[in-house]
Amino acid sequence: MVCCAGNERGEKVIGKLRVFNVGADWFYEEMKMQGIDIKQVGWTPPVEVPEDIAGILASLKE
Amino acid sequence: MVVKYHEVKGRYLDSIILMSISRDLEKRSGVKKAGVMVMTKENRDTFHDIGFRLPSETGNSSIWIAVEAEDDKVADEAIHFALDEIDKDQTMVKAEESVPLESLRNQFQKGDFPVLFISTPEEYVEEIADRALDQGINLHIFSSNVPLTTEKQLKQKGMKNGLIVMGPDAGTTIIHGKGLGFANKVRFGDIGIVGSSGTGIQELSVLLHNEGLGISSAIGVGSNDMKSGIGGLSTLQAIAVLGDMGTIFVIAKKPDPEVRRTVIDRIKSRPSVFVSLGDSVDETIGHTYHTGYIDDAVNHILRSQGKEEIKKPPMPAAIVSGRRKWLRGFFVGGSLCYQAQAFLKSGGIEVFSNAPLDNAHALPADWENMNVCVDTGAEEYVKGRPHPMIDPKARNEMIVKESARPDVAVLLFDVMLGYGSAMNPLEGLSGIAEGPVPVTSICGTAEDKQGYAGIRKELDFLGINVMASAGQAAWYAAQVMKGVKK
Numbered sequence: 005m006v007c008c009a010g011n012e013r014g015e016k017v018i019g020k021l022r023v024f025n026v027g028a029d030w031f032y033e034e035m036k037m038q039g040i041d042i043k044q045v046g047w048t049p050p051v052e053v054p055e056d057i058a059g060i061l062a063s064l065k066e
Numbered sequence: 067m068v069v070k071y072h073e074v075k076g077r078y079l080d081s082i083i084l085m086s087i088s089r090d091l092e093k094r095s096g097v098k099k100a101g102v103m104v105m106t107k108e109n110r111d112t113f114h115d116i117g118f119r120l121p122s123e124t125g126n127s128s129i130w131i132a133v134e135a136e137d138d139k140v141a142d143e144a145i146h147f148a149l150d151e152i153d154k155d156q157t158m159v160k161a162e163e164s165v166p167l168e169s170l171r172n173q174f175q176k177g178d179f180p181v182l183f184i185s186t187p188e189e190y191v192e193e194i195a196d197r198a199l200d201q202g203i204n205l206h207i208f209s210s211n212v213p214l215t216t217e218k219q220l221k222q223k224g225m226k227n228g229l230i231v232m233g234p235d236a237g238t239t240i241i242h243g244k245g246l247g248f249a250n251k252v253r254f255g256d257i258g259i260v261g262s263s264g265t266g267i268q269e270l271s272v273l274l275h276n277e278g279l280g281i282s283s284a285i286g287v288g289s290n291d292m293k294s295g296i297g298g299l300s301t302l303q304a305i306a307v308l309g310d311m312g313t314i315f316v317i318a319k320k321p322d323p324e325v326r327r328t329v330i331d332r333i334k335s336r337p338s339v340f341v342s343l344g345d346s347v348d349e350t351i352g353h354t355y356h357t358g359y360i361d362d363a364v365n366h367i368l369r370s371q372g373k374e375e376i377k378k379p380p381m382p383a384a385i386v387s388g389r390r391k392w393l394r395g396f397f398v399g400g401s402l403c404y405q406a407q408a409f410l411k412s413g414g415i416e417v418f419s420n421a422p423l424d425n426a427h428a429l430p431a432d433w434e435n436m437n438v439c440v441d442t443g444a445e446e447y448v449k450g451r452p453h454p455m456i457d458p459k460a461r462n463e464m465i466v467k468e469s470a471r472p473d474v475a476v477l478l479f480d481v482m483l484g485y486g487s488a489m490n491p492l493e494g495l496s497g498i499a500e501g502p503v504p505v506t507s508i509c510g511t512a513e514d515k516q517g518y519a520g521i522r523k524e525l526d527f528l529g530i531n532v533m534a535s536a537g538q539a540a541w542y543a544a545q546v547m548k549g550v551k552k
Contacts, residue, residue, distance in 0.1 A: 018179045018241055018242070018283060018307065019177045019178045019179040020177070020178045020179060021178075021179050021181065021241050021242055021244060022173065022174045022178050022179065022180045022181070023180075023181050023182075023183055023246065024165070024170055024173070024180070024181070024182045024183065024198075024203070025182075025183045025185075026167065026182060026183070026184050026185070026186060026194055027183075027184055027185030027186040027208070027209070028081065028082050028185040028208075029082075029083065030082045030083075030456065030486075031183060031185055031208070031246075031247065031486065034245075034485045034486050035183070035244070035245075035246065035485070037485065037515070038244050038245060038485060039244070040244050040246075043164065043165045043173060044164040044165075045164060045165060045166070045167050045170070045182070046164035046165065046166050046167075047167055047186070047194070049104065049106075049186075049187070049190060050190075
């Protein structure tokens with residue numbers, strides 16, 4: 005189980021927190037302020053390609 | 067009046083920044099209304115709701131600026147202003163600090179607790195979440211409006227892989243004293259919290275902290291987790307994750323009765339408390355104390371440790387004049403709005419709300435002549451603008467506006483501190499008029515970034531009655547309302 009490990013008393017405890025943020029930068033900044041080990045995920049919404057262009061791209065891929 | 071649109075292709079900015087730009091645009095002289103949003107299906111509806119008819123060929127992923135202004139010049143200048151702001155804010159997170167979604171697996175080690183915090187528009191959540199689960203990463207999904215079927219699939223997949231899915235619509239989690247989303251700085255201790263109510267978790271953790279107790283972790287499971295469609299999957303998993311040290315608190319707003327029973331069955335053999343907000347209940351099942359109020363939950367553990375209960379406020383001395391009849395409650399926290407209604411109901415005060423205790427008390431379009439509690443963080447109030455936790459000005463303007471009415475007897479509201487919340491939660495409140503009895507509580511600790519003492523001092527300066535908890539504020543409001551003659 006990735007989320008938990010056993011400690012000496014046999015209890016489940018949560019391991020070292022590592023956060024990845026995708027979306028609002030506001031939360032990235034707020035978590036970084038607390039000293040959280042955090043990285044921003046480089047993500048943008050997928051670009052919507054018009055059908056005719058998508059067809060050309062698909063044929064090139066093939 | 068002229069309406070102008072402008073598309074910004076190939077750019078992405080998060081919604082909080084874009085909504086701030088929208089708000090700044092609307093403050094410009096000659097601008098009647100404005101919207102700046104990434105084009106998604108929901109945002110197309112939002113544009114429509116605020117009166118903009120975008121061209122039908124708008125594609126997803128572009129940023130759209132819409133402005134209605136008194137003339138062409140004002141509209142053009144507003145659009146240029148928005149473009150400048152978009153350019154300015156594009157590089158908030160440095161490129162070297164960002165990592166591609168595909169390579170998160172390489173960014174943590176065995177034994178770590180990796181979490182992907184997701185606050186993208188809801189239509190992208192499933193794909194992002196799925197890819198993260200494939201890489202062995204737990205999820206905290208802040209985004210809301212994700213279909214229940216998707217939520218269930220993600221949670222089942224997570225469980226299969228030994229991962230926990232917190233959310234969707236999870237506002238608060240605290241792990242090792244660090245807050246994800248909206249969270250207060252609270253003492254580390256041996257109390258575990260699991261909750262489907264974000265502001266419920268905040269209020270509970272703050273009251274425990276302020277009474278000298280500490281939190282090991284608080285896991286937000288998302289507002290739908292304890293509904294029948296999900297069956298408490300993440301709640302039960304979170305209880306297991308927290309282990310069996312100390313007392314465990316589970317807090318939920320409107321939990322499904324069957325799910326509630328299952329969860330209580332799971333925790334009743336250990337010291338535990340189940341808070342089902344809004345329920346009129348006070349019982350003990352095994353070792354589980356079951357209540358409908360956060361204050362009662364905290365008092366239970368204080369009593370069990372031989373400590374004094376949260377200090378009760380005195381009966382209100384304030385008598386409102388005969389013309390003043392109505393209560394106005396404006397909340398940033400949905401769960402605190404819900405709990406307030408329960409307190410008012412128990413005091414015999416009939417109250418209507420956009421997040422009502424029952425359908426018979428749903429807020430009608432015209433609510434001038436009735437008692438109301440408004441959840442200003444609900445979808446209808448945050449369309450095209452930041453959540454009031456992040457930008458409380460619109461909520462505070464509502465309070466100020468209602469304070470000027472001659473028939474308002476009580477103003478009840480919450481003040482939320484902590485990470486994720488605005489630095490000045492009182493922005494715009496200074497114009498509050500004298501007349502109604504203003505009552506509030508501060509959900510915050512002395513360690514929160516906003517500075518508890520300064521916030522308290524400003525509330526005192528404004529003449530607002532500050533109670534020790536949201537529950538006490540609602541109780542106090544109910545006592546004042548009992549003295550009102552209709």
